[in-house]
Amino acid sequence: DVKVTQSSRYLVKRTGEKVFLECVQDMDHENMFWYRQDPGLGLRLIYFSYDVKMKEKGDIPEGYSVSREKKERFSLILESASTNQTSMYLCASSRERYNEQFFGPGTRLTVL
Amino acid sequence: GENVEQHPSTLSVQEGDSAVIKCTYSDSASNYFPWYKQELGKGPQLIIDIRSNVGEKKDQRIAVTLNKTAKHFSLHITETQPEDSAVYFCAAAGGLTGGGNKLTFGTGTQLKVEL
Numbered sequence: 001d002v003k004v005t006q007s008s009r010y011l012v013k014r015t016g017e018k019v020f021l022e023c024v025q026d027m028d029h030e031n032m033f034w035y036r037q038d039p040g041l042g043l044r045l046i047y048f049s050y051d052v053k054m055k056e057k058g059d060i061p062e063g064y065s066v067s068r069e070k071k072e073r074f075s076l077i078l079e080s081a082s083t084n085q086t087s088m089y090l091c092a093s094s095r096e097r098y099n100e101q102f103f104g105p106g107t108r109l110t111v112l
Numbered sequence: 113g114e115n116v117e118q119h120p121s122t123l124s125v126q127e128g129d130s131a132v133i134k135c136t137y138s139d140s141a142s143n144y145f146p147w148y149k150q151e152l153g154k155g156p157q158l159i160i161d162i163r164s165n166v167g168e169k170k171d172q173r174i175a176v177t178l179n180k181t182a183k184h185f186s187l188h189i190t191e192t193q194p195e196d197s198a199v200y201f202c203a204a205a206g207g208l209t210g211g212g213n214k215l216t217f218g219t220g221t222q223l224k225v226e227l
Contacts, residue, residue, distance in 0.1 A: 033214075035217075040121070040219060041219060042118070042201060042217045042218055043201065043217040058214060059113065059216075090155055090156070092155070100161070101146075103148075103156050104155050105153070105154055105155050106154075106155055
């Protein structure tokens with residue numbers, strides 16, 4: 001059974017802290033994605049990666065960075081967390097670019 | 113870049129009735145249109161998708177139609193059941209604007225099936 005796991009379901013951080021969100025997939029997928037989900041705005045793509053050590057900006061990359069050192073792991077980094085980054089963060093992976101994306105359960109991040 | 117609009121934002125139907133959710137997209141080169149269902153506390157899950165070389169696709173009680181000329185596609189759920197209650201997202205990909213290799217999602221429809 002395919003699986004995407006995220007390091008935390010809930011996370012509370014202070015403004016200015018450096019935050020790491022980890023995502024691991026066990027399906028040997030090439031492609032991995034980070035989205036944020038906000039009410040009324042749907043899912044918006046932050047960053048994605050088509051290969052190890054490769055990354056591309058999505059629609060809202062400002063304030064975020066990513067790291068993909070291994071095929072199965074894709075990390076989202078908030079260098080200096082701000083209150084407007086309070087959101088639900090979803091990680092996904094897919095085998096091919098135009099194919100089913102498998103999502104993790106999400107991390108609800110609150111920045112105080 | 114690609115822009116996907118989704119309507120309605122909320123939809124309430126009686127059990128057994130049909131539900132229709134509509135989406136429009138802006139990039140005429142888009143060629144892949146998936147629909148995702150998100151249950152409470154879970155990540156979205158693909159329920160059906162359609163590519164631009166077909167106009168309709170069915171899977172049991174779920175169907176999707178695509179009108180490339182008008183740049184809109186719709187999700188149809190027949191004989192709705194309480195377990196269909198969830199948030200549904202449409203998406204589009206493959207277009208030329210803003211990078212064709214990523215999904216652009218609609219804003220979601222909260223479907224409630226009432227007994």
